[in-house]
Amino acid sequence: MTDLVAALRALVGDAHVLTLPDDMAAYNTDWRRKYLGRARAVVRPGSTAEVAAVMALAHDRGVAVVPQGGNTGLSGGATPDAYGQQLVLNLCRLNRIRHIDAANDTVVVEAGVTLQALQDAARGAGRLFPLSLAAQGSCTVGGNLATNAGGTAVLRYGNMRELTLGLEVVTPDGQVWNGLRALRKDNTGYDLKQLYIGSEGSLGVITAAALKLFAPPRATLTAMMALPSLTDAVTLLTQARLELGPALTAFEVISNACVPLLARHFPALRWPFATNHPLAVLLEVSDHHGEAGARDALERVLGLAMDVGTVVDGVVAESLSQSRQLWALREHISEAQGLDGPHIKHDISLPASHVAAFVGDAEVLVARAAPGARVAWFGHLGDGNLHFNVLAPPGSNAAAFAERQPEINRLVHDQVVAFQGSISAEHGLGQLRRDENARYKSELELALMQAVKQALDPLGLMNPGKVISPQ
Ligand SMILES: Cc1cc2nc3c(=O)[nH]c(=O)nc-3n(C[C@H](O)[C@H](O)[C@H](O)COP(=O)(O)OP(=O)(O)OC[C@H]3O[C@@H](n4cnc5c(N)ncnc54)[C@H](O)[C@@H]3O)c2cc1C
Structure with a gap:
């Protein structure tokens, strides 16, 4: 039998199969450096057909596969184990936007496209792809799907599950399921894509997706407010939802324990309040007609909240750059904690x-x-x-x-x-x-999850040890 690495090289090209420890180092550990694995090889296929060929080979040889996108996950899901036998299947070379259908408000995108690149492509077509999170420059659509990623716009647009219409998936034995239906209504049996979304690479390899696009708002306003308590923040959220409806596009909270971390590790970022308050809320309002409407709505909500003391201080960004500065505070908290x-x-x-x-x-x-x-x-x-x-x-x-x-x-x-x-x-x-x-989880729920795993990955070769325990 041909050596596994030689067979992989024949499928995807020598340059895309890494075996030297230094070359594999970044793929063998996670973003937090909490897990350190050791892959037999890192394979970087460039197309769905190559993914299918690699999976068929791994299946024939009984070799386990760990799918990996941008490797920004925070739960060790994309890190191989330490025994040197698993393949890391990195999808970053599947990086094409296949098709934007403006009339249908949809995009078909490959799994290795970064979230940022997808947002940019949507913007270029006059549309919005709303998923937004701090790792968007590096994380991939495949990773977003596999973790059912959320982020800051879920409140208005939903998480990745709600943004997805169809998937293309390579099964553990190397078959390609083309489920790229860009339909908002499709009741033709079990909704298989929902099994793969959020399955963290434990059932199959996602190679492409049909996703929803939206009309971009004409104006977006950002405000940061200081609040006396978390109870007040929940009251403000309830009021803002009632007053603003779908115009409320983000509602983030930051406890005061985060403030010194930001000051210590990112001193260039300026916290907007001089006094120490228990927490701050970062709120975003969007309007499809223009800034005046967004400003009126925001001022109405803030005015009401200040009258009753739910909010004790606040700033409204007057420019895009001020808005970015406020968002930067929120987006650097994870990193500041890591550095601390x-x-x-x-x-x-x-x-x-x-x-x-x-x-x-x-x-x-x-x-x-x-x-x-x-x-x-x-x-x-x-x-x-x-x-x-x-x-x-x-x-x-x-x-x-x-x-x-x-x-x-x-x-x-x-x-x-x-x-x-x-x-x-x-x-x-x-x-x-x-x-x-x-x-x-109840015994029944765990048994149902094991039954799904057994049905879709009977040999247990997909990302073993993640999501559920091996049987
Ligand atoms: C600073 C920072 C902020 C973050 N903020 C958020 C946030 O606000 N919201 C949020 O949801 N997450 C957040 N994350 C977590 C992370 O960015 C997301 O989970 C992201 O969706 C992971 O994408 P990735 O391409 O990096 O996936 P990876 O880390 O490479 O993989 C994650 C999981 O998906 C599987 N996987 C990857 N690609 C595929 C594929 N094509 N097919 C099948 N399985 C696959 C892997 O096996 C693994 O189990 C943040 C991370 C960082 C570092």
């Missing part, structure tokens, strides 16, 4: 009505369990999605803090579930939350 030292991430969602009570209780529990630890939470309050991150006490031992991760996870996640929330909102389970998830 060890921290334990929680990507949770809750009904908006329970968010304030959850945070109040969870902060007390964390303070009791880990005195001196800082809780820096922020996120997409409009979707009930918080990144509730616990930072090591300053000067503490990193290894000792890391060892406490299971205990802190358990404490926070038990609380999330007690408040009817989810322990995995938008970053996926990967290997980080796989076992935690198993703890909270």
Whole structure:
């Protein structure tokens, strides 16, 4: 039998099969450098046909495959294990926008196109592709689909699942399913694409997608407000939804524990308030007629909120550059936390009505369990999605803090579930939350998930060890 690497090289070209440790280093670890794997090879196919050929070969040889896009995932889903046998299948060379259908408001795009490139292509055609997140310059459409990515515009446009009409998928044995139907109504049996969206590479390889496009708003206004409490933020969200309807396109929250992190690691970014407030809300209003309408709506909401004390201070961006400065604060929090030292991430969602009570209780529990630890939470309050991150006490031992991760996870996640929330909102389970998830799902739900895995990947070669435990 031909050597596996030689066979792969024959399929995709010598330059696109990496085997040297230095060449593979960036593919063998994740964005946070939390997981370090060792692939047998990194394969970079350039077309769906090449993906299919690689998958058929891997299937014949019984070799496991780890799909990978921009490798910005935060749950270790795209990192191979440490045993040197798995293939990393990097999709970044599948980078074509295949077709924009303006009359249908749809785009067909390959999996390796970055989210930024897709947004730019939509803009070039006079349309909006609304998914937006801080890693958009590097993350790919395939990764966005595989994790059912969310971001800052979910409140108005939905997450990746809601933006997707059709998929092209290569199955574990190398067959190509062309499900690229760009239809808003299609009830022809089970909706298979929904199984692949959010499956984190554990069922098949997504190679292309048919996605929805939207009319871009004529004007967008950004405001940042200081608030006395999270309860006030939820009240403001409720009022803003009622007053603004679909014009409310983002509602992000930033706790005051994030402010010193930004000041320390990104001093060029200026926090707009001189006084220390418990939290800030970053709100965006869009209007399809023009700026005057957006400004009127925003001022009405802010005026009402200030009258009743829900908002105590606020700035409205007067230019695109001011708006970018406010958004930059929100977008640099993750990185600032990473630079600040060890921290334990929680990507949770809750009904908006329970968010304030959850945070109040969870902060007390964390303070009791880990005195001196800082809780820096922020996120997409409009979707009930918080990144509730616990930072090591300053000067503490990193290894000792890391060892406490299971205990802190358990404490926070038990609380999330007690408040009817989810322990995995938008970053996926990967290997980080796989076992935690198993703890909270019913036996029946886990059995149904295993049945889907068994049906679509009977040999268990797709991204083993991610999402659900191998049987
Ligand atoms: C600074 C920062 C901010 C972020 N903010 C957000 C946010 O606001 N919202 C959010 O949802 N996420 C966010 N993320 C997480 C991450 O960017 C998203 O999960 C993104 O969708 C991952 O895309 P990727 O191409 O990098 O995927 P990767 O990291 O390469 O892979 C992620 C998962 O998808 C699978 N996968 C990748 N491509 C394919 C494919 N073609 N077919 C099948 N499976 C595949 C992988 O196996 C893995 O399980 C953020 C990350 C960073 C670093």
